[in-house]
Amino acid sequence: MKFIKAAIIATLAATSVPAFAAVRTVTLGVDNMTCVTCVPMVKKSLSQVRGVKRVAVSVEAKTATVAYDDKATNVAELVKATTNAGYPSRLKSAASEQRRPR
Numbered sequence: 001m002k003f004i005k006a007a008i009i010a011t012l013a014a015t016s017v018p019a020f021a022a023v024r025t026v027t028l029g030v031d032n033m034t035c036v037t038c039v040p041m042v043k044k045s046l047s048q049v050r051g052v053k054r055v056a057v058s059v060e061a062k063t064a065t066v067a068y069d070d071k072a073t074n075v076a077e078l079v080k081a082t083t084n085a086g087y088p089s090r091l092k093s094a095a096s097e098q099r100r101p102r
């Protein structure tokens with residue numbers, strides 16, 4: 001019985017998600033940003049995505065840098081959010097990854 005118990009615990013440990021979330025920072029290339037009033041529009045669309053922590057938008061670089069919890073959302077969702085707001089985007093670079101201490 002001891003062996004079976006150990007096997008169950010091992011299975012649970014292997015299938016459960018990690019006890020910490022990773023915050024990822026990505027830069028999206030954003031289309032259709034032509035003036036400064038586009039910035040809050042893009043920023044708002046990204047901020048409304050669940051799990052998004054920070055958004056920085058540059059109209060000059062035509063980019064949006066987004067920090068998000070990778071357990072709550074993903075790049076596809078971010079791209080969808082700006083695209084739905086009228087600003088199609090794509091992943092430009094994945095800058096860094098930070099893990100919160102347990």
Ligand SMILES: [Cu+2]
Nearest residue numbers: 034035037038
């Ligand atoms: Cu504009």
